[in-house]
Amino acid sequence: MNPQSTPRWEAALKVTGQAVFPAEVQAEGLLHAVLVGAPIASGQVLSIDAAQARLTPGFADLVSYPEAEPLRASSVTALIREPVIYFPGQPVALVVAESLIAARAAAHAVRVTYEQQPAVSALDQVLDQAYAPAMAGRIPAASRRGDSETALADAYLVVRERYETAVNNHHPMEPHAVVCSWDGALVTVHTNTQAVFGTRAAIAHAFRMPLEDARVIARFLGGGFGCKGQLWWPWMMLAMLASRRTGRPVRLELTRAQLFTLAGRRQETVQDMALGFGVDGRLTAIEHHVLAQTSANAEYSDTTAGVSRWLYACPNVTTSHRLVRTNEPQPIPMRAPGVAPGTFALESALDEAAMRLGLDPVDLRARNYADHDQDAGRPWSSNNLLECYRVGAERFGWSRRPAPGTAIDGCWRIGWGMATTCYPAHRQPCRARVRLEADASLLVQCGTQDMGSGTYTVMGQMAAEALGVPMSRVTVELGDTLLPEGPFSGGSQVTASLSPAVAMATTALRGRLAAMAVADPESPLAGYKPEDLDFENGMIRARTSNVAEPLADLLARREPEGLEAEGSSDGPDREGQAFTGMGFGAVFVEVGVDPDLGETRVRRVCGAFAAGRILNPLLANSQYVGGLIGGIGMALHERTVTDRASGRILGDGFADYLIPTHADIPRFDIAMVEEHDPLLPGGVKGIGMLGTAGVQAAIANAVFHAVGKRVRHLPIRIEDLIGD
Ligand code: MOS
Numbered sequence: 001m002n003p004q005s006t007p008r009w010e011a012a013l014k015v016t017g018q019a020v021f022p023a024e025v026q027a028e029g030l031l032h033a034v035l036v037g038a039p040i041a042s043g044q045v046l047s048i049d050a051a052q053a054r055l056t057p058g059f060a061d062l063v064s065y066p067e068a069e070p071l072r073a074s075s076v077t078a079l080i081r082e083p084v085i086y087f088p089g090q091p092v093a094l095v096v097a098e099s100l101i102a103a104r105a106a107a108h109a110v111r112v113t114y115e116q117q118p119a120v121s122a123l124d125q126v127l128d129q130a131y132a133p134a135m136a137g138r139i140p141a142a143s144r145r146g147d148s149e150t151a152l153a154d155a156y157l158v159v160r161e162r163y164e165t166a167v168n169n170h171h172p173m174e175p176h177a178v179v180c181s182w183d184g185a186l187v188t189v190h191t192n193t194q195a196v197f198g199t200r201a202a203i204a205h206a207f208r209m210p211l212e213d214a215r216v217i218a219r220f221l222g223g224g225f226g227c228k229g230q231l232w233w234p235w236m237m238l239a240m241l242a243s244r245r246t247g248r249p250v251r252l253e254l255t256r257a258q259l260f261t262l263a264g265r266r267q268e269t270v271q272d273m274a275l276g277f278g279v280d281g282r283l284t285a286i287e288h289h290v291l292a293q294t295s296a297n298a299e300y301s302d303t304t305a306g307v308s309r310w311l312y313a314c315p316n317v318t319t320s321h322r323l324v325r326t327n328e329p330q331p332i333p334m335r336a337p338g339v340a341p342g343t344f345a346l347e348s349a350l351d352e353a354a355m356r357l358g359l360d361p362v363d364l365r366a367r368n369y370a371d372h373d374q375d376a377g378r379p380w381s382s383n384n385l386l387e388c389y390r391v392g393a394e395r396f397g398w399s400r401r402p403a404p405g406t407a408i409d410g411c412w413r414i415g416w417g418m419a420t421t422c423y424p425a426h427r428q429p430c431r432a433r434v435r436l437e438a439d440a441s442l443l444v445q446c447g448t449q450d451m452g453s454g455t456y457t458v459m460g461q462m463a464a465e466a467l468g469v470p471m472s473r474v475t476v477e478l479g480d481t482l483l484p485e486g487p488f489s490g491g492s493q494v495t496a497s498l499s500p501a502v503a504m505a506t507t508a509l510r511g512r513l514a515a516m517a518v519a520d521p522e523s524p525l526a527g528y529k530p531e532d533l534d535f536e537n538g539m540i541r542a543r544t545s546n547v548a549e550p551l552a553d554l555l556a557r558r559e560p561e562g563l564e565a566e567g568s569s570d571g572p573d574r575e576g577q578a579f580t581g582m583g584f585g586a587v588f589v590e591v592g593v594d595p596d597l598g599e600t601r602v603r604r605v606c607g608a609f610a611a612g613r614i615l616n617p618l619l620a621n622s623q624y625v626g627g628l629i630g631g632i633g634m635a636l637h638e639r640t641v642t643d644r645a646s647g648r649i650l651g652d653g654f655a656d657y658l659i660p661t662h663a664d665i666p667r668f669d670i671a672m673v674e675e676h677d678p679l680l681p682g683g684v685k686g687i688g689m690l691g692t693a694g695v696q697a698a699i700a701n702a703v704f705h706a707v708g709k710r711v712r713h714l715p716i717r718i719e720d721l722i723g724d
Contacts, residue, residue, distance in 0.1 A: 004461070004614075004615065004616050004617060005616060005617050005618035005619075006457055006460075006461050006471055006616060006618070007457070007618065008454060008456065008457050008619070009456040009457040009460050009461075009471070009474070009476055010220070010450070010456045010457070010476075013220075014220070019219070019220045020219060020220065021174060021177075021192065021219075021220050021221070021222060022177050022178065022179060022190040022191050022192045022217070022218060022219075022220075023174070023175075023177035023179065023192070023251065023253050025179040025190040025251075027179055027181055027249035027251075028249070029248045029249060030179070030248070030249045030250070030251055031060050031061075031096040031097065031098065031103075031242070031243075031246060031248050031249065031250045031251070032096065032097055032098070032099055032100040032102070032103045032250075032251055032252075033094050033095065033096045033103060033238075033239050033242060033250050033251060033252035034094070034095050034097075034100070034103040034104050034106070034107040034252075035091040035093070035094050035107070035235060035238070035252070035254075035258070035262075036091060036092055036093040036094070036095065036107045036110045036112065037088075037089045037090065037091055037092070037258075037261075038085045038088065038089065038090045038091075038092050038112070038114065039088060039648075040085055040088060040114050040116050040119075041085070041087060041088045041119035041121060041327040041646070041647030041648075042085055042086065042087075042116070042117045042118065042119035042120075042296065042327045042647075043084075043085045043114045043115050043116040043117045044083060044084060044085070044114065044115045044117070045065065045083035045084075045085065045092050045112060045113075045114055046113045046114060046115055047111075047112070047113045048062075048064050048065075048092065048093055048110065048111075048112050049110070049111040049112070049113075050062045050093075050095075050110055051111075052109040052110075052111065053095060053106040053107070053109040053110045054106075055109075056097070056102060056105050056106035056109055057102060058097040058098035058099055058102030058103075058106070059095070059097050059102065059106045060096045060097050060098065060242075060246055060248070061095075061096050061242050061245055061246050062093055062094070062095050062096075062106075062110065063093065063094050063096075063238055063241045063242045063245065064092060064093035064094070065080065065081060065082070065083045065092075067241050067245065068080040068081050068237070068238065068241060069081050071206045071207065071208075071237065071241075072205055072206055072207075072208055074205060074206065075298060076202050076205075076206060076230060076233045076234060076237075077206050077234065077237065078297065079091075079234045079297065080234045080235075080237060080238055084297075085114065086295060086296040086297040086327060087261065087295060087296065087297075087327050087328055087329050087330075087647070088261070088327070088646065088647050088648045088649075089258070089260075089261035089262070089329075089648070089649070090261070091234075091235060091238065091262070092112055093107075093110055093112070093238075094235075094238040094239060094241075094242055094252070095107040095110065096239075096242045096246060096250055119327040119647050120296070120324075120325070120326045120327050121326065121327060121328070121642055121643070121644045121645070121646070121647035122326065122642065122644050123268060123270070123291070123292075123293050123324045123326060125326075126324055126325070126326070127291075127324065129324060129325070130291055130322040130323065130324045131322060131323060132320065132321070132322050132323075133294075133299055133301050133321065133322075133323055135301065136290070136301040136302065136303050136304060136305065136306070136321035136338070137301060137302050137303030137306070137333075137337060137338050138303060138424075139303055139306055139309075141301060141320065141321040141322075142319065142320045142321070143305075143309055143317070143318070143319045143320075143375065144317070144318045144319075145309075145315070145316065145317050145374070145375070146285075146315045146316030146317065147316050148274070148276070148285040148286065148287050148316040148317060148318040149318075150316075151276050151284045151285035151315070151316035152274055152276040152284075152285045152287070154276075154284070155276030155277055155278070155284050155285060156276075156277055156278050156279040157276070157277040157353065157356055157357060158274060158275070158276050158277075159273070159274070159275045159277075159349050159352045159353045159356065160272075160273070160274040160275075161272075161273055161348075161349055161352065161712055162270065162271065162272050162273075162712060163269075163270075163271045163273060163344060163345035163348055163349070163712045163713065164268075164269065164270050164271070164712065164713040164714070165266075165268065165269045165271075165340075165341040165344060165634070165713065165714045166268060166638070166639040166640065166713070166714055166715060167265050167266060167267070167268045167293070167328075167331075167639070167640040167641075167642075168265065168266040168334060168633075168634055168638045168639070168640060169227075169259060169260050169263075169264075169265050169266075169334075169638070169640050169657065170223075170224070170225040170226055170227035170259070170263065170264065170265075170266075170334050170335070171225075171256075171259055171654075171657070171659065172221075172222055172223030172224055172225055172227065172228070172452075173222045173223050174192060174221065174222025174223060175253055175254045175255065175256060175258075175259055176191070176192060176227075176228060176232045176235075176236075176253070176254045176259070176262075176263055177191065177192055177251065177252065177253035177254070178190065178191040178236045178239050178240075178250075178251065178252050178253075179191075179249060179250070179251045180236075180239055180240045180243045180249065180250055181243060181248075181249035181250075182240075182243055182244050182247070185209065185213055186213050186214075186215075187203065187207070187209075187213065187214050187215070187240065187243075187244075188215045188217065189203065189214065189215065189216045189217070189236070189240065190217045190218070191216065191217075191218060191232075191236055192218055192220075192221045192222070192224075192228055193216065193218050193221075193228050193229070193232070193449070194221070194224045194226070194228040194229055194449065194451055194488055194489040194490055195229060195449075195488030195489070195490070196216040196217070196218050196447060196448075196449055196479055196480065196481050197216075197447060197481055197485055197486075197488070198229070198230070198488055199216045199233065199236075200214050200215070200216045200481045202230065202233050203216070203233075203237070203240070206233075206237055207237075207240070214481070215480070215481050215482060216480075216481045217479060217480050217481070218449045218479040218480075219449075219478070219479045219480070220450065220479070221449060221450065221451045221452055221479075221489075222452060223451065223452045224451040224452070224489060224490075225334055225335040225630070226264065226332055226333040226334045226335055226337065226490060227259070227263040227264045227332065227334070228263070228451075229264070229332060229333075229488075229490070230332075231262065231263050231264045231330055231332055232254075232262070232263055235252065235254070235262060236252070238252070239251075239252040256652075256653060256654065257652040257653060260329070260640060260649045260652040260657070261329045261649060261652075262329070264329070264330060264331060264332030264333075264334070265329055265330075265331050265332070265334065265640060266302075266331065266334035266337070266340075266341070266634075267292040267293050267294065267300065267301070267302055267331035268292060268293045269290055269291065269292045269302075269304055269341045269345075270290070270291040270292075271288065271289070271290050271291075271304065271305075271341070271342070271344075271345040272287070272288075272289040272290075272291075273286075273287065273288055273289075273308075273345050273346065273349045274286070274287040275349050275350065275353055276316075277353060277357060280367070281353075281357050281359050281363075281364055281367050281368075282313075282367060282368060283312050283313065283314040283368050284314065284315070284316060285314065285316040285317070286308045286312070286314050286316070286317045286318070286319075286346075287317075287318045287319070288304075288305040288307075288308035288317075288318075288319045288320075288342070288345065288346065289305070289318075289319070289320045289322075290304040290305050290319075290320065290321045290322065290342075291322050291323075291324065292304065292321065292322070292323055292324070292331075293323070293324055293326050293328060293331065294323045294324070294325055294326075294330070294331060295325065295326065295327075295328060295329060295330040295331070296325050296326065296327050296328075297330065298330050299323065300330060300331045300332060301321050301323060302321075302331075302333070302337045302338030302341070302342075303337065303338035303339070303342070304321060304338040304341055304342040305319035305320070305321060305338075305342055306319075306338055306339065306342060306375075306424075307338075307339055307342040307343050307346050307422060307693075308342070308346050309374070309375035310370070310373060310374075310375055310422060310580075310582065311346065311370065311420055311422055312365075312368040312369070312370055313368055313369060313370040313371070313374060314368070314370075314374070317374075317375075327647050328642055328647070329649075333490065333491075335627065335630050335688070335689060335692045336423065336627070336630075336631075336689040336690075336692035336693040337689075339421070339422065339423055339689065339692075339693040340631065340634060340692055340693040340696060341696075341714075342693075343419060343420070343421055343422075343693045343694050343696065343697055344635075344696040344697045344700065344714060345697075346697075347419035347420060347694065347697030347698070347701070348697045348700050348701065348710075348712065350364060350365065350419075351417065351419075351697070351700075351701040351704065352710065355704075360401075361417075361418055361701065362389050362393050362398060362418060362586075365389065365420055365586075366386060366389055369385060369386055370383075371383070373579075373580035373582070376577065376580055378577060378578065378579055378580055379579050379580070380579065380580055380581075380582060381425070381579045381580065381581045381582075381677050381678070381679035381680050382610075382612065382675055382676070382677040382678070382679070382680075383582065383584060383610075384584065384610035384673050384675050385420065385422075385584040385585075385586070385610065387608075387610060387673050388584055388585050388586040388608040388609060388610050388671075388673055389586045389608075391608040391671045391673055392418070392585075392586040392587070392588050392606050392607065392608030392671060393418075393586075393588065395588075395606050395608070395669055395671055396416075396418075396588035396590075396604070396606040396669070398416070398418070398588060401416050401705075402414070402416070404704075404705050404706075404708065405705075405706065405707065405708055407706075409592065411594050411596065411597075412592030412593065412594055412601070413592065413593045413594075413595055413706040413707050414590060414591070414592055414603075414706055415590070415591050415592075415593065415701075415702040415703055415704065415705035415706025415707065416588070416589070416590050416702055416705055417588075417589050417591070417697075417698045417699065417700065417701030417702030417703070417704070417705055418586060418587060418588045418589065418698050418701065419586075419587055419694040419695070419696075419697035419698040419701060420584070420585070420586055420587075420694060421584070421585040421586070421587060421609075421690060421691070421693040421694025421695075422582055422583060422584045422585070422690070422693075423492060423582070423583050423686065423689040423690040423693065424491075424580075424581065424582050424583075425492075425493075425496060425581030425582060425583060425611075425612070425680060425684075425685040425686060426491040426492065426493035426496070426572070426686060427487075427493050427496045427497045427569070427571055427572045427680075427681070428487035428488070428493055428497045428571050429485075429487070429497070429568070429569065429570055429571045430446065430448065430485075430486045430487050430497040430498055430500075430501045430568065430569050431446070431447075431484035431485050431486065431501055431566060431567070431568045432444070432445065432446040432459070432484055432486070432498060432501040432502045432505055432566065432567050432568075433445040433446070433483070433484050433505060433564060433565070433566045433567075434463050434467075434502065434505040434506055434509060434564065434565055434566075434567070435562060435563070435564035436467065436469075436509055436513075436551065436555065436562055436563045436564070437562040438552070438555050438556065438559070438560055438561065438562045439552055440469065440473070440538050440550065440551035440552040440555065441469070441473040441474070441475070442460075442463055442464060442467060442469045442473060442474045442475065443474075443475050443476075443477065443564075444459055444460050444463045444474060444475070444476045444477070444502070445476075445477045445478075445483045445484060446459060446477075446478055446483055446484055446486040446498060446501070446502075447478070447479070447480060447481055447482075447483035447484055447485050447486045448478060448479070448486025448487050448488075448489065448494055448497075448498065449478055449479035449489055450478050450479065450489070451489040453489070453494075453619070453623060453688055454616065454619035454622070454623070455478060455489070455494055455495070455498070456476045456478060457476075457616060457619060458495055458498070458615050458616050458619065459476055459478070459498055459502060460474040460475075460476040461474075461615065461616060462498070462499060462502045462503065462506070462615065463502055463505070463506055466502075466503065466506035466507070466509075466510065466535070467506055467509060467510065467535050467551075468534070468535030468536035468537060468538065468539065468540075468551075469535075469538055469551075470537070470538065473538070484566060486498065486501075491686065491689070492583075492685075492686025492687060492688040492689045492690065493686050494686075495615060495684055495686065496612075496680065496681075496682065496684040496685060496686055497569060497571075498569075499569075499615070499681070499682035499684045500567070500569035500681040500682050501567040501568050501569040502567060503567065503682065504567030504568065504569070505565045505566055505567030506565075506567070507567075508565035508567065509563060509564075509565045510535060511530070512563060512565070513535075513540060513551070513554065513563070514530035514531075514533045514540065515530055516554060516558050516559070517530075517533065517540050517549060517554055518530055518533075520554070520557065520558060522557060523549050523554060523557075524547045524548070524549050525540060525542060525547060525548075525549055528542050528544070528547070532544050535551075538550055538551055538552070539551060540554065569681060578679075579679050581677070581679070581680050581685060582685075583609065583610065583611035583612065583685040583686065583687065583690045584609070584610050584611075584690075585607055585608060585609035585610065585611075585690055585691065585694060586607070586608050586694070587605065587606070587607045587608075587628070587694040587695045587698045588605070588606040588607075588608075588698065589602060589604065589605050589606075589695065589698040589699050589701075589702045590602075590603045590604035590605075590702060591603060591699060591702040591703055591706055592706070593703055593706040593707045593721055595707055595721065595722075596722075597718065597722065598717075598718035598719065598720070598721040598722030598723075599718060599721075600636055600699075600703060600716060600721065601664070602632055602636070602664070602665070602666050602699060603666050604666050604667070604669075605628055605632075605666055605667075605668050605669070605695065605698075606668075606669040606670075606671065607624055607628060607668065607669070607670050607671070607691055607694075607695070608671040608673055609624060609670070609671070609672055609673065609687065609690055609691065610672075610673040610675045611672075611675065611685040611686070611687045611690055612675050612677045612680060612683045612684050612685035613675070613676070613677070613682065613683040613684050614672050614687075615684065617672060620672060620687055621670050621672075623687050623688050623691060624668070624670045624672075624687065624690075624691035625668050625670065625691070626691070627687075627688065627689070627690065627691030627692035627693075628668055628691050628692070628695050629660055629665055630692050631691070631692050631693065631694070631695035631696050632660050632664065632665065632695060632699070633658075633659050633660045634696050634714055634715065635695065635696040635699040635700065635714055635715060635716060636660070636664070636699065636715050636716055636717075637658035637659055637660055637664070637715055638657065638658060638659060638715060639657075639658075639714075639715050639717075640657060641656075658715075670691075696714055699716070700712075700714075700716060703716060703721070707721065709721055
């Protein structure tokens with residue numbers, strides 16, 4: 001095994017139950033909270049009658065709009081300060097009681113009256129009200145280079161189709177939770193957030209308190225995928241209000257059903273694609289127009305059409321993103337936001353083009369490789385997409401691809417498909433502290449949190465390697481606003497942000513230790529040159545001879561209190577607009593389709609990815625596999641359904657919201673293409689999102705290859721493939 005493939009630092013803590021997740025935090029005199037949700041989709045709250053609820057044994061308190069009103073007004077507090085209902089299930093009050101059962105009973109006894117207003121329950125009900133937001137994710141919503149209309153009119157081949165993707169919900173294993181307690185003006189908030197510092201800032205703003213008075217702790221998270229961010233804050237704040245009023249700690253934990261409404265979703269899309277090609281198979285035009293759902297109370301857009309600006313060389317590209325407001329829950333980023341639905345449309349359309357041009361799908365993509373970022377007009381920091389095609393195709397055996405519809409295995413028609421994926425390399429400012437204790441053990445600290453993706457491990461590993469200390473002697477502390485400030489866990493940016501900060505801290509420590517050793521007459525290393533010293537196995541060792549000294553001995557003489565250093569890294573602004581950092585990949589899929597039953601099985605997946613320096617291949621593999629599983633779910637299973645009449649979510653549980661199980665998942669062959677990125681600090685690109693996109697289109701393309709049915713919406717279901 002690769003020595004960098006260190007298993008998870010916290011694995012034993014998790015499997016032995018010693019890792020304490022926020023919902024498990026114990027507190028003396030804890031009260032349990034339950035939210036009271038509105039049954040209507042749109043309207044006003046007229047009255048809240050808690051008389052019956054107060055008679056429930058164990059009832060402690062109820063907080064609602066009047067209690068939240070003193071909070072500072074903002075988009076976060078609006079939903080709890082203003083008695084307006086925007087979507088069904090929106091909380092109108094929070095009840096706290098001595099037990100969870102008592103809180104549930106009391107919440108049921110709360111009587112709320114409403115003035116109901118007309119509601120919009122589906123995107124297609126108000127198409128005439130679609131509007132263009134300024135931004136789609138991090139980039140302007142509309143873009144134009146060249147003249148796609150003329151180029152399409154002149155094209156040798158035009159593929160013009162509509163692709164649609166369903167609403168998905170994130171559903172981390174661990175639901176959102178908070179255990180909060182006040183000590184006078186100070187508040188401690190244990191909550192499973194992807195952003196402890198962002199959560200602290202939101203609390204300080206809402207409660208009009210200095211940042212230092214709020215401490216947010218998230219030691220462990222059971223997944224997030226984008227939903228453990230700001231949409232949880234209002235409900236968390238209701239629990240904080242109840243805690244302050246009662247003077248007791250309060251725990252609130254969302255139910256699985258509430259995760260369908262209170263924590264965000266992947267926005268539904270309708271995407272109109274038009275691709276124009278010359279006779280040589282080169283793209284002459286791309287149009288990618290997106291229509292998506294946002295909520296009645298807030299605006300959100302993914303960077304859905306971004307892929308059409310970035311992925312291929314094309315002189316004429318027009319993209320747009322429009323939104324429709326519905327009385328449905330608020331969308332937010334969900335793993336591979338924008339890129340997952342966007343590649344489904346673009347990469348399906350390319351497959352349709354390859355068929356019509358009589359070109360191999362890999363060949364068609366390679367012909368249209370973009371050797372620089374044509375959208376921004378600057379070079380890539382690195383781009384090994386062509387190598388991904390080559391390696392992926394070779395490992396998958398693509399050259400042996402059967403003719404469409406000819407491969408059969410029992411009841412299964414076999415199909416092969418492929419697609420390209422990409423994801424921008426993001427970074428944020430980050431600080432980290434590395435402390436070498438007197439016994440030569442290491443303490444590594446950063447306030448960022450580990451969503452479950454391996455931040456503990458990678459951070460400990462970087463410091464351990466630099467100082468030659470074994471992983472067994474490393475302690476990592478994360479997820480606490482009292483620690484040095486780190487990035488939010490999103491946009492696949494934590495590792496890339498951490499890596500330069502940890503490197504700076506360990507470089508400083510090495511420098512100080514080496515200088516100390518060579519200047520100490522009692523050290524066997526006295527008189528050596530600092531640059532000739534190595535750090536390994538808990539020792540400082542001369543490269544030029546056999547002489548070494550244990551770190552602990554040196555520290556005992558010179559720094560008996562231990563030694564520490566901080567490092568920091570900037571966000572991406574420093575390098576200005578000189579280049580674009582982007583990870584790339586190629587995904588190859590084999591499916592079996594049973595034409596009688598309409599069933600689709602993914603039999604084989606090979607993903608070849610180029611994403612800069614891989615710090616831990618074991619964890620990186622796990623990120624790719626997790627992403628691909630999420631992508632398979634999006635392709636074949638996941639769909640959140642809104643009842644058009646009531647506006648409510650139908651089947652808000654895992655019985656109805658299908659997710660892939662082990663039986664749905666094949667073995668994955670992950671190829672990490674070696675990539676030396678000379679421009680990104682540390683050469684690190686994020687990988688969490690990269691593997692989550694592309695596989696959807698690859699599956700749809702494989703289904704077409706198997707049975708000749710082009711399904712242009714996700715998820716692909718039995719009813720799409722059965723019959724004619
Ligand atoms: Mo993410 S979808 O930025 O957790």
